Amino acid sequence: MLVNDKHLTTIWYEEKIDKVKIIDQRLIPFELKIIELNTVDEVCYAIKEMQVRGAPLIGVTAAYGMYIASKENANIEFLENASKRINATRPTAVNLSWALSEVMNKIADLKVEQTSKKILEIANQIRQDDIDNCKKIGEYGYELIKKIYEIKNKPINILTHCNAGWLATVDWGTALAPVFFAHKKNIPLHVWVDETRPRNQGFSLTSWELINEKIPNSLIVDNVGGHLMQQNKIDICITGTDRTSSNGDVCNKIGTYLKALAAYDNNIPFYVSAPISSIDFKIENGVRDIPIEERDSKEVSHITGLDENNKLKTVKIVPEGSYCANFAFDVTPAKYITKLITEKGIIGANYKSISSLK
Numbered sequence: 001m002l003v004n005d006k007h008l009t010t011i012w013y014e015e016k017i018d019k020v021k022i023i024d025q026r027l028i029p030f031e032l033k034i035i036e037l038n039t040v041d042e043v044c045y046a047i048k049e050m051q052v053r054g055a056p057l058i059g060v061t062a063a064y065g066m067y068i069a070s071k072e073n074a075n076i077e078f079l080e081n082a083s084k085r086i087n088a089t090r091p092t093a094v095n096l097s098w099a100l101s102e103v104m105n106k107i108a109d110l111k112v113e114q115t116s117k118k119i120l121e122i123a124n125q126i127r128q129d130d131i132d133n134c135k136k137i138g139e140y141g142y143e144l145i146k147k148i149y150e151i152k153n154k155p156i157n158i159l160t161h162c163n164a165g166w167l168a169t170v171d172w173g174t175a176l177a178p179v180f181f182a183h184k185k186n187i188p189l190h191v192w193v194d195e196t197r198p199r200n201q202g203f204s205l206t207s208w209e210l211i212n213e214k215i216p217n218s219l220i221v222d223n224v225g226g227h228l229m230q231q232n233k234i235d236i237c238i239t240g241t242d243r244t245s246s247n248g249d250v251c252n253k254i255g256t257y258l259k260a261l262a263a264y265d266n267n268i269p270f271y272v273s274a275p276i277s278s279i280d281f282k283i284e285n286g287v288r289d290i291p292i293e294e295r296d297s298k299e300v301s302h303i304t305g306l307d308e309n310n311k312l313k314t315v316k317i318v319p320e321g322s323y324c325a326n327f328a329f330d331v332t333p334a335k336y337i338t339k340l341i342t343e344k345g346i347i348g349a350n351y352k353s354i355s356s357l358k
């Protein structure tokens with residue numbers, strides 16, 4: 001999507017220099033910094049420290065991480081070890097293990113000298129598939145928004161949580177893909193952007209994406225959604241997912257569950273954009289079995305922004321000695337989800353519909 005009117009993606013391979021490049025997302029919206037990934041250590045750091053984040057993008061980065069590993073040593077033991085290390089960086093987004101399995105399964109029978117080239121092909125394909133699948137999600141989701149617009153004939157108010165825009169994928173995004181499509185098709189829209197404490201990905205990433213695409217939006221702190229729903233100021237909620245179980249429970253950024261409850265109480269449709277790479281067909285009960293990442297207490301106790309000299313500054317906002325629990329995700333039970341928007345169509349959040357995607 002656009003940044004300062006130029007098209008950009010979150011990760012790409014530059015053939016001329018044989019390098020993988022990413023945007024360091026920790027600096028957005030204040031700085032657009034492109035960096036190279038050169039070693040497995042750098043790949044692990046990038047995922048763990050969230051230079052790249054968002055389930056689909058984590059998967060694509062992991063695949064390129066395997067290419068980077070294979071340039072160092074294409075031996076199968078070395079690659080297995082690299083895959084384990086990359087897989088251990090973050091626990092919740094299933095795209096990570098999915099992408100690593102895609103790579104490892106496809107190289108199992110190859111000779112060492114064929115491996116590196118093949119991994120690059122696989123990684124490039126995973127990247128391209130991500131773009132195509134997100135675009136399809138956008139097309140299906142656009143139809144939904146269009147229907148609401150045809151009934152209501154007024155600007156459509158959409159609530160989203162965290163960042164499931166193009167920065168969470170390679171391009172287009174998941175939850176925001178329908179929004180980008182609808183905007184391109186001239187449907188009048190307004191997006192309510194949840195702050196999404198503690199890392200504020202709504203404020204820093206989603207709003208930056210929407211501003212760059214010139215889509216009207218308002219930033220709200222995380223607790224505002226319920227009030228807006230009661231006041232008829234939200235027509236539809238669309239979020240992303242980091243892992244969806246085979247029964248349709250949706251794990252997404254912390255706070256999603258409370259938004260879904262409020263939407264249910266107010267009869268507001270709650271859709272989840274879910275690429276098939278985010279579905280964990282092996283888990284039958286998401287509430288019980290999806291692993292929830294717990295992150296550093298400092299992400300809650302401190303906050304970063306620009307100071308009066310336009311320099312990035314981190315300040316502490318809790319009393320000395322506080323311990324802050326930092327759960328990164330929660331799980332919304334399937335019964336609160338209107339439907340899932342996938343690249344194969346809009347389906348029920350239930351076992352039967354999800355099984356048909358296999």
Ligand code: MRU
Nearest residue numbers: 053054055163164168240241253
């Ligand atoms: O912790 P993150 O930033 O990697 O979390 C991912 C998210 O931004 C969201 O949970 C998102 O809705 C799912 S990824 C499309």
